[in-house]
Amino acid sequence: MAMTLGGFRDNVIILAKTAGGGGAGTTTHGGRSWPGRTAAVSTSNSAPLRIEVILELVSLKILVTGGAGYIGAHTVRLLLEQGHDVTVVDNLSKGYRHNVPAGRLQVLDLADTGALAQLMKEKRPDAVIHFAAFIAVGESMREPERYFANNVGGSLSLLTAMVQESVQHVVFSSTAAVYGNPHTNPILETFPIQPVSPYGESKVMVETLLRWFDQIHRLTSVSLRYFNASGADPRASWAKSTSPRRICSPCCCAP
Numbered sequence: 001m002a003m004t005l006g007g008f009r010d011n012v013i014i015l016a017k018t019a020g021g022g023g024a025g026t027t028t029h030g031g032r033s034w035p036g037r038t039a040a041v042s043t044s045n046s047a048p049l050r051i052e053v054i055l056e057l058v059s060l061k062i063l064v065t066g067g068a069g070y071i072g073a074h075t076v077r078l079l080l081e082q083g084h085d086v087t088v089v090d091n092l093s094k095g096y097r098h099n100v101p102a103g104r105l106q107v108l109d110l111a112d113t114g115a116l117a118q119l120m121k122e123k124r125p126d127a128v129i130h131f132a133a134f135i136a137v138g139e140s141m142r143e144p145e146r147y148f149a150n151n152v153g154g155s156l157s158l159l160t161a162m163v164q165e166s167v168q169h170v171v172f173s174s175t176a177a178v179y180g181n182p183h184t185n186p187i188l189e190t191f192p193i194q195p196v197s198p199y200g201e202s203k204v205m206v207e208t209l210l211r212w213f214d215q216i217h218r219l220t221s222v223s224l225r226y227f228n229a230s231g232a233d234p235r236a237s238w239a240k241s242t243s244p245r246r247i248c249s250p251c252c253c254a255p
Contacts, residue, residue, distance in 0.1 A: 059083050059084055059085050060084045060085070060126045060127065061084070061085045061087070061123060061124060061125045061126050062079055062084050062085070062086050062087070062125055062126065062127055062128070062129060063086075063087045063088075063089060063119075063120065063123065063125040063127075063128045063129070063167075064076050064079070064086055064087070064088050064089070064128075064129045064131065065088075065089045065090070065110060065128065065129070065130045065131055065132035065158065066089075066090055066094075066095065066130070066131030066132030066133065066173075067086070067088030067089065067090055067095070067099075067100060067104075067105075067131065068088060068090035068092060068095025068096055068097060068099045068100050068105065069090070069094055069095040069096075069099070069131060069132075070099075070229070071131055071173065071229050072088070072090070072095070072129075072131035072132075072173075073095070073099035073100065074233070075129060075131070076088055076100065076101070076104070077101075077233075080101065086104055087104060087106060087119070087123050087125065088100045088104045088105045088106065089106050089108050089110070089116070089119070089132070090105065090106075090107065090108075090132065091107060091108060091109040091110070091132075092107060094134070106119055109154075110132055110150075110153075110154030110155070110157050110158050111153060111154055111157050112157070113157040113160050113161050113164075114161075116157065116158060116161035117160075117161040117164045117165050120161055120162065120164075120165035120167055121165055125167055126167075126169065127167070127169040127170065127171070128158070128162060128167060128169070128170040128171070129170070129171045129173075130155065130158060130170055130171065130172050130173060131173045132154060132158075133150065133151045133154070133155075133173070133202075133203075134146060134147050134150050134151060134199070135175075135199065136199065137177065137197045137199045137200070139199075140197050140198040140199035140202070141197055141198065144198035147198045147199055147202045148198065148201075148202055148205075151199075151202035151203065151205075151206065152202050152205045152206060152209075155172075155206040155209060156209060159209060159210070159213050159219065162219060163213070163217045163219060167219075168218060168219055168220060169219075169220050169221070170210070170219065170220075170221045170222075171221070171222050171224065172206060172207070172210060172221055172222070172223045172224065173224055174203045174206070174207060174223040174224055174225045174226075175199070175200060175203045175225055175226065175227070176225045176226055176227045177195055177196075177197060177199060177200035177203065177227075178193050178195050178200050178203050178204050178207070178225060179191050179192070179193065179194065179195075179225075180192075180194040180195050180196040180200065181196060189225070207223050210223065
């Protein structure tokens with residue numbers, strides 16, 4: 001059975017069946033192929049076919065922005081453990097070189113659209129995971145211009161490079177700060193979007209960009225809205241590098 005990766009929709013990978021048959025098969029995407037396991041596929045009144053057992057791909061090429069930071073670096077390690085080919089883009093303004101495995105780091109600023117496009121031309125990533133951003137709410141209230149320039153401008157540059165090089169899938173690290181001061185907990189995804197800081201607003205603006213890039217350029221995306229992450233690698237190899245401060249997560253987002 002041969003199947004073609006069609007994109008990310010409704011938080012699942014959509015596959016279009018291109019040939020009949022059973023048993024072990026091949027998954028193709030971006031002109032490359034991987035051997036896959038048999039997958040159960042169901043149809044509904046609204047095509048396309050949906051995958052119920054995700055094919056086990058040998059490797060995806062994934063570009064991670066902000067991969068030298070705390071959450072990004074943990075994500076990079078997990079992706080590598082799962083057998084994916086990871087390239088990290090980070091300007092090291094907040095991240096740390098030692099967080100990235102040797103040979104994986106490209107020191108670039110997201111504002112450099114041309115350099116990003118060239119890197120994508122060389123690496124041909126299947127998807128991007130976008131963590132790179134300034135993240136301090138208090139600082140954003142003092143220097144909103146830096147947050148809009150970096151978080152929004154940098155994201156626009158990244159998306160522009162993706163469109164130029166036909167990279168069609170992105171996972172965006174958004175924030176629960178898009179909800180502002182919610183009236184109750186847990187926070188539901190359907191709560192009103194009403195940020196109360198330039199940081200939260202910058203994430204809303206990027207989500208808006210993603211919606212339009214999907215509609216116009218078919219650049220599909222998933223936005224993750226979460227609060228503070230904390231903790232260390234369970235194997236105690238490394239943890240968050242920052243000045244001492246109290247980290248609180250008083251609220252949780254309901255699924």
